[in-house]
Amino acid sequence: MRTLVTGAAGSIGTVLVSGLTDRGHDVFGLDRSTAPDGYGDRWYTVDVTDTDAVDAVFADLGRSGGLDAVVHLAGIPDEASLTDELHSHVVSTATLLDAMVAHGVGRIVYASSNHAVGRTPRSELLTTDVRPRPDTFYGVAKVAAEALLSLYADRHAIDAVALRIGSFLPQPETRRGLSTWLSHDDAVRMVHAALVAPDPGYAVIYGVSDNTRGWWDLGPGRTLGYEPQDDAEAFADRIPERDEDDVEAGHVGGPFATERYHRPAR
């Protein structure tokens, strides 16, 4: 599939550009950073909230063979001010969705986050239909971006898959990570599945590996074709205990759901 990956120079983007290319996708990168070596004409150095620039990218791709899907990863990966979070995640998603409608692109795969439901107390099984329950302004913006996907799916029949990603890292680093880890290879498997699944409509799935200590429902992901293969348990012996482990185990969002992140919105 001809696929545009935003945030292509970031940590997830770098892994996905190469992983999706290996799986036969025709990948184009978009990022504020310039192209890494070797990307040349398959790269757009653009701010994803710049409406005119994004429209020009879609027009250019339309002229050179069209575009089948967008994988939207760009955005602040951490907690920041409410204004910055909304701009980074909601305005960027709206900009892409409008360009998709204008240029007839039918699918978006979105890097949402577990922090959209991060204030959910840790319970037996975290399903994808729990109430939106953000733990930070970052989480609020992810909830709003998911709502935009739902709106455009209903209004324009766009296929929109929101991936509530856990902890994307080469390997888990904390006790919480033994439950929330998403391996690099599983991230590629998941995004590939979300790109090729027939008619997903609007869907939310959890982006974690098949962790022995996981408590997030992998069923909706499996229905879409995401079969995770990795398990954080393989690293359990190497994870040091920390004082913060107990408080981080209280809620889905771990550290983001603790008092350390409390701050006024204005």
Ligand code: 15L
């Ligand atoms: C995320 O969504 C963040 O981008 C990352 O910084 C981590 O906090 C991760 O979730 C996580 O929950 O481990």
